[in-house]
Amino acid sequence: MDTNPNIENAIAQVVQAGGVQIAAARTASVASAITGQLKVEQAATRGLPFELEPSAFQAVLHQGA
Amino acid sequence: MTQITHLSASVLAHAIATKKISATEAMQATLTAAECAKAAHNSFLRIDHQAALHQASAVDSAIARGERLGPLAGVPMAHKDMYYREGVASSCGSKITLDRPAPATATALKRLDAAGAVQFGVLNMTEFAYGPVGHNYHHGHCRNAWNADYITGGSSSGSGSSTAARANFAALGSDTGGSIRLPAHFNGVVGIKPTYGRVSRFGAMPLSTSMDTVGPLARTVEDVALVFQAIAGHDPQDATCSTMPVPNYLAALKRPVKGMRIGVPTSFFYDNCEAGVEKLVRASLEVYRALGCEIVEVKLPDMEAWNLAGVAVIAAEAAAHHANWLRERPQDYSDQVKARLEIGAAVTATQYINALRLKAHALHVWLEQVMSQVDALHAPVVSFATPTIAETDVGGGARMAEVLSMATRLMRPINYLGLPSLAVPCGFQAHGLPCGFQMIGRPFAEGTLFALGAAYQSATDWHTKVPASF
Numbered sequence: 001m002d003t004n005p006n007i008e009n010a011i012a013q014v015v016q017a018g019g020v021q022i023a024a025a026r027t028a029s030v031a032s033a034i035t036g037q038l039k040v041e042q043a044a045t046r047g048l049p050f051e052l053e054p055s056a057f058q059a060v061l062h063q064g065a
Numbered sequence: 066m067t068q069i070t071h072l073s074a075s076v077l078a079h080a081i082a083t084k085k086i087s088a089t090e091a092m093q094a095t096l097t098a099a100e101c102a103k104a105a106h107n108s109f110l111r112i113d114h115q116a117a118l119h120q121a122s123a124v125d126s127a128i129a130r131g132e133r134l135g136p137l138a139g140v141p142m143a144h145k146d147m148y149y150r151e152g153v154a155s156s157c158g159s160k161i162t163l164d165r166p167a168p169a170t171a172t173a174l175k176r177l178d179a180a181g182a183v184q185f186g187v188l189n190m191t192e193f194a195y196g197p198v199g200h201n202y203h204h205g206h207c208r209n210a211w212n213a214d215y216i217t218g219g220s221s222s223g224s225g226s227s228t229a230a231r232a233n234f235a236a237l238g239s240d241t242g243g244s245i246r247l248p249a250h251f252n253g254v255v256g257i258k259p260t261y262g263r264v265s266r267f268g269a270m271p272l273s274t275s276m277d278t279v280g281p282l283a284r285t286v287e288d289v290a291l292v293f294q295a296i297a298g299h300d301p302q303d304a305t306c307s308t309m310p311v312p313n314y315l316a317a318l319k320r321p322v323k324g325m326r327i328g329v330p331t332s333f334f335y336d337n338c339e340a341g342v343e344k345l346v347r348a349s350l351e352v353y354r355a356l357g358c359e360i361v362e363v364k365l366p367d368m369e370a371w372n373l374a375g376v377a378v379i380a381a382e383a384a385a386h387h388a389n390w391l392r393e394r395p396q397d398y399s400d401q402v403k404a405r406l407e408i409g410a411a412v413t414a415t416q417y418i419n420a421l422r423l424k425a426h427a428l429h430v431w432l433e434q435v436m437s438q439v440d441a442l443h444a445p446v447v448s449f450a451t452p453t454i455a456e457t458d459v460g461g462g463a464r465m466a467e468v469l470s471m472a473t474r475l476m477r478p479i480n481y482l483g484l485p486s487l488a489v490p491c492g493f494q495a496h497g498l499p500c501g502f503q504m505i506g507r508p509f510a511e512g513t514l515f516a517l518g519a520a521y522q523s524a525t526d527w528h529t530k531v532p533a534s535f
Contacts, residue, residue: 038416
């Protein structure tokens with residue numbers, strides 16, 4: 001997946017600000033993976049109820065037993 | 066006469082309890098087999114001869130005194146080297162944690178100790194349990210028990226390889242994105258990835274706290290159920306551990322399966338599945354049909370989105386756990402694991418939280434759409450023929466990229482949904498490597514999976530096959 005060089009640069013900066021040294025050759029690959037995931041996840045979460053919170057998961061798990 | 070190490074854990078436990086075989090004899094035979102497996106497959110990182118024989122002798126003495134012992138009394142077991150024992154350093158497959166003695170013993174180990182099992186060593190694993198093929202660049206790659214040129218699957222590589230090689234009766238593994246079911250499939254043994262919260266993770270190395278599960282691998286479904294019975298249940302030391310009562314899994318093994326409804330997915334799981342693997346997995350369905358189960362096709366929700374959401378959760382949580390070491394000791398990670406952790410360092414907070422919010426919704430949809438129709442869903446573990454170590458190692462080329470991208474695809478969504486899944490061997494591929502299927506259940510329905518798995522093994526003999534050199 002092609003990514004905008006600005007995004008690649010921004011991701012590299014964020015990762016490096018966190019103290020993780022990321023090889024220049026890896027930056028495009030990380031940016032591509034993250035951008036691809038974001039697109040799919042944003043589509044998947046678009047219809048989520050506004051009030052839904054992460055802790056709801058375990059309640060559903062127990063109800064499903 | 067059958068060699069001691071070829072007995073199942075259940076048969077051995079009974080033989081020890083009835084004084085037909087001593088725990089010391091069983092341990093001596095296992096230690097010999099373990100040294101062979103260590104040399105041939107690099108499946109053991111440490112074998113504790115003296116301590117194991119001392120403990121086995123103590124079991125024999127207790128039996129001689131007529132003491133009532135646990136259901137695994139005297140059964141030799143070695144575990145993935147990420148279960149902490151107080152005062153002992155666990156490698157976690159890395160070189161970073163080798164100088165960190167554990168402050169406390171893992172709950173799973175304590176429960177196995179209480180059941181009488183004797184731990185005799187620790188097993189190879191993928192570095193920090195973060196990789197699907199089983200390679201380890203610090204301690205050497207673990208090798209498949211059926212052919213040492215082939216991968217074991219990971220991350221519980223030693224758990225699968227040592228158990229298949231008859232050098233271990235059962236082993237703890239861990240499953241965050243397939244790490245129990247993959248080595249079970251690749252090595253021809255049984256493995257259960259439990260419901261999220263069914264088994265305590267206290268004292269187990271964390272990878273992704275929203276997805277990590279602890280479970281056993283063994284040669285038979287009965288053995289897996291026996292070990293699972295010992296470790297399952299609430300633990301106040303693990304806040305995510307469920308208070309749901311633990312059923313009698315050994316009784317569940319005998320539950321009739323006639324009339325049970327088994328789902329077959331019409332999408333996702335068989336996409337681009339290699340013909341040989343698909344044939345073996347679908348053939349196992351016919352066994353269930355002959356056992357009187359009803360086989361029904363099931364349309365699945367969008368698994369790809371959940372898979373990617375699972376990647377975001379695992380990557381972010383793993384990167385958070387490793388943030389300090391990534392900053393301070395980046396040179397001590399292999400390039401492969403460091404590259405995976407880099408992805409997590411770039412996952413945004415909103416992406417991570419939304420991936421967690423989506424979990425509840427996804428599970429609700431799954432329960433409504435899939436589990437309302439069936440007792441369990443039957444599917445492949447992987448969609449490709451078992452590759453060699455060379456094909457999946459550094460410089461492995463296109464095959465390496467293909468395998469790495471496909472390896473956890475059929476696994477990770479099940480972790481994301483928190484569901485139990487049992488991997489069971491169902492034959493051999495054209496090149497002689499084992500193949501398995503997975504049976505996915507509703508939350509906390511491990512008993513149903515054990516019933517289905519045991520019924521399959523009562524009708525087939527794949528689990529009795531032994532690698533040629535053993």
